[in-house]
Amino acid sequence: MKQKNTWVSWNENIKHNYTSLYKITSEEKLSEVIAKNDKIRFFGNKQSSADIAAGTDALIDMTSYNKIVSYDYNKKTVTVQSGLILGDFLEAIEAVGWCIPCLPDINTITIGGALATGTHGTSGKLLSEYMIECTLVLADGSIKTITEEDDLMDAVRVSLGMLGVMSTITFKCEKSYTLHVKERPEKDSEWLPKIKSRLKEHDFLRILWLPHTDKGYVITGDKIKPDTKIVENNGPKYLKHRRNASKILYKYSHIYPWITSIANKILAKAFFSSKKEHKGTLYQATVTKSRGSTLELAEWTIALDKFPQVFDELKTEINKWSNKSFIHIPMDVRFVKKDTSWLSYAYKQDIVTMGCVSRNAATADTYEAFKSVEKIFLKHGGRPHWGKRFSAKDVELSRVYPKWEAFKELRSNLDPTNKFLNPYLTKLVNAKAKKVINEIA
Ligand SMILES: Cc1cc2nc3c(=O)[nH]c(=O)nc-3n(C[C@H](O)[C@H](O)[C@H](O)COP(=O)(O)OP(=O)(O)OC[C@H]3O[C@@H](n4cnc5c(N)ncnc54)[C@H](O)[C@@H]3O)c2cc1C
Structure with a gap:
């Protein structure tokens, strides 16, 4: 009998036994392994909170399939193997003066994992919308090339690895640019009505909402010439301790959820009350490069026009003291432009995405906020992030x-x-x- 091993997700909330693990380095091997197994899943950096990456006896680890295959300097396209880590990819294209103009706030994920789950940033489209061609290894092991001209592309772009394994991916890049980023706290009554005008005015908009404080932390970015002089202000040095301070303040919030309300007020005052200003490429200036600890994430999306109503309802709900849905800081509010991918959150509508984080990954099952957020967003036709926690199913x-x-x-x-x-x-x-x-x- 084959020995069982255990697959463990990044934050240790998902564990599955398996018997065979294949570390592939070529498309031929990928196709051979898929053809010979009756059931198989494949994983990148295991950073999804949803149980979508393992759970079968045979598994493929995609992370050694990580080469840059080719560049086309005239067309600004680059072809990569899907196990490549996003940060390595972004550094490589920055070195030739290119960028992908909408990036998630994480760089340790694989390209395949990011595309499969509809990973996104703000003020642009899903990462998968910048893919113009891919090869897909189908369930029988055959390899299909899919281009933008194929109807299948809209189905494949976001498909959770349910149609096949993405093997090589070609991205269309843009010329790299410098972003002038400004950050400041604002009352909810100020930032909420300004969303649409700011989306027109700025190249980058993100709001870190601070639940139970009536405030948000607004981050805007404008494209500037690289040599434009700005007054750089990175805020007080202690800001770098925000995540550790949060971890300590929220330590017992699963036992006494109301602690969150007090912790948020302290965190908002200490870490979200100063203004900041800096510049850099989109990747350098806006993407978090390291995280001290793991967390559990949910994220819901809603049509841009419906957001103010959903926001008000959510705020009222979580501020009721009869409700245990206290929410850790921050709820990340971002904006994605409409597309035509079947399982995209932004299918045929401009949307707002709203994250919900539990800084205690191990106690996420008791975090009432995930349930309240899901209930309210679903009621208004919201769509869940495929890689994060939600309980909605087929119906x-x-x-x-x-x-x-x-x-x-x-x-x-x-x-x-x-x-x-x-x-x-x-x-x-x-x-x-x-x-x-x-x-x-
Ligand atoms: C700290 C943190 C920050 C995050 N920030 C953001 C963010 O800013 N924006 C956002 O949208 N999301 C964000 N996410 C979610 C994250 O981008 C997704 O969960 C992503 O799928 C993780 O990539 P991974 O390489 O770890 O994939 P895994 O979790 O290993 O796999 C995810 C899915 O992709 C499938 N898959 C893997 N490789 C392939 C392939 N080659 N072909 C087809 N399917 C494949 C797997 O089978 C699985 O279904 C964040 C997650 C964390 C933990």
Whole structure:
């Protein structure tokens, strides 16, 4: 009998036994491994909070499949293997003077993991919208090249690794630019009505909302010439201790959730009350490069026009003392432009995304905030981030994703034996074991 090993996610909230682990370094090997296994999942840097990366006996570790394949300097395109770490990719393209103009606030994830879950930044499109071509290894091990001209591209861009494994990816890049970033605290009554005008005025907009304080921390960015002089102000030196201070203040918030309300007021005063100003490339100036500790994340998205109403409702709900939904700082508010990808949060609508963090990953199951946020966003037609925590399944998802049924049909045609489904994904798409049913029939 084969020995069982344990797969553990980044924040240790998901654990699965497995018997075979393949570390692949070539497309041929990827295709061979997929063809010979009946059930298989594949993972990048294991940083998703949703149970989407493992849960099958055979697993593929994509992180050694991480080379830059080629550059086309005339077209500003670059082709990479999907296990490449995002930070390595961004540094490589910056070195040739290019950028991807919308980046998530994390650089340790793999390209494949980022694309599969619809990873996004702010004031632009999902990362997957900058992909113009990819090769996809299908359930039978065959390799399909998909370009922007193919109808399939809209289905594949965000597909949680349910249609196949993305092998090589070609991105269309833009010329790198310098961003002048300004940060300051603002009352909710100030920043909320200014969202639309600021989206027009600035190249970058992000708001770190500070629940239970009536304040947000507004970050704007404007493109400038690299040699433009600015008065740099990085705020007091102690700001770098914010995450550790949060960890300490929230330590017992799972036992006494109301502590959060007091902790947030202290954190807002200490770490979000000073103005800051700096410049750099989008990657250098806005993406967090290191995190002291793990956390558990949820994130919901809503049409831009509906956001003020959802925000008000959420604020009222979490400020009720009868409610245990106290929320750790910050709730990250970002903006994504509409696209046509079937499972994109921004499918045919400009959206606002709102993060919800539990700084105690181990006690996330008791964090009421995840439930309250989900209830309110779902009620208004909000869509959950695929890589983060949510409990909605097939029925709810079919109401908020217009292309959900089309995606499910395509998935079952491309993977008729459900090779790529783990238990979580099986429930998500409400998949029936087609082959077995046919055999019985
Ligand atoms: C601290 C932190 C900050 C974050 N910040 C952001 C953010 O700013 N914006 C945002 O949108 N998200 C953010 N996320 C979510 C994160 O981007 C996603 O969870 C992402 O999927 C993690 O990438 P990974 O390499 O760890 O993938 P994994 O978690 O290992 O895998 C994720 C999914 O991708 C699939 N997959 C992996 N490789 C491939 C491939 N080659 N082809 C097809 N499918 C594949 C896996 O099977 C799995 O279903 C953040 C997460 C953390 C922990």
